[in-house]
Amino acid sequence: MKQFPPLVPQEFSLEGGGYLQAAADITLSSAGWVAVTAAAGDQLLLRVHGPAGVVYSLRTPPLLPHLVALKGERIRKSPAYRTVGGASRGGGGLALQGKQKKKRA
Known part of the structure; x- marks a missing residue:
């Protein structure tokens, strides 16, 4: 951890489209993406921290906007x-x- 580079923040703002539909994706350089949901009309300010030189971006419209509705039952x-x-x-x-x-x- 002593050799790990310092983390640099990147900010994204977007508007929620409802909990059953992703408003946008945050793409993680060479790692995948995270779908972001929020209540319809909510204004979001997201801050992503990562090493300098790593690129995070906001993908709108999201790749799979209804993916958040495809989830299994919660395991007690x-x-x-x-x-x-x-x-x-x-x-x-x-x-x-x-x-x-x-x-x-």
């Missing part, structure tokens, strides 16, 4: 089943997670 008791709430949810998930830790102790 798996690490991905329970999500932690972010700033938009008021941190409710974080408080809930804290309560679980108290019960186990």
Whole structure:
């Protein structure tokens, strides 16, 4: 990690088109892409951090706009089943997670 280059931010802004349709893709140089969804009409400012010289770009329209609707059922008791709430949810998930830790102790 001492030899890893410093990370440089790149910012992208876009408008959400609904949770069942990707608004855009962020392409990751030689690695693939990430489809971005948001509520219809929401203005997003995304910041991607990567090593200098690595190119990230915004692809609009997205390559597969309805790909986000093709997902399987959530598997109970798996690490991905329970999500932690972010700033938009008021941190409710974080408080809930804290309560679980108290019960186990």
